[in-house]
Amino acid sequence: MQISSTIMLLLLSFGLSTGTHAEQPPAERKIGGDFSLTKHDGSSFHLTDIRGKVGLIFFGFTHCPDVCPNTLMEIQRLLISLQEQQDQLQVLFISVDPKRDTPEKLDSYVNYFNKDMIGLTGDEEALQAVLSQYHAKVSYQGDLTGDAYQVEHNANLFLLDRAGQVASIILPRTPFTVLQQQVRKLIAADH
Helix, strand or coil, rough: CCHHHHHHHHHCCCCCCCCCCEECCCCCCCCCCCCEEEEECCEEEEEEHHHHCCCHHHHHHHHCCHHHHHHHHHHHHHHHHHHHHHHHHHEEEEHHHHHHHHHHHHHHHHHHHHCEEEEEEEHHHHHHEEEEEHHEEEEECCCCCCCCEEEEEECEEEEECCCCCCEEEECCCCCCHHHHHHHHHHHHHHH
């Protein structure tokens, strides 16, 4: 019995929970909040611009070889599954690589996945403020003076209610049905 308790404690301490794929934001620390960035069409964007819609934020970058395109394909699958409710969800793709991800590059990238997705970028200061607000982790490896550097980031999805507050955080590798259920539940609750 003590071995089982020790193993369970170790698993939980390493974040390997058994079955939870979405979590409520911790009450002791605020996650999220309004921000201003530049849209993929070059115009200004404020989170308050989508008030009245459920929001889904994903932090990524256009040079991402696997996690970002796979996640965005799952988001596209989600949007298709919502059918007539699709217009009640606004997806925001926030670039963590402002050096390479210009508005023009983001425009092409997000439109490849979904024409209604909003790609966002900004200067380093604005981006760092948003990353801090959402407790999103990003690190850069390699020579940052060129274009051959690597970017590592967490792949959480932040689900926002219609007031722009973080309602839940969808963890990587969450089954599609759980993501779909969380979004549908929030759309229904706030409608």
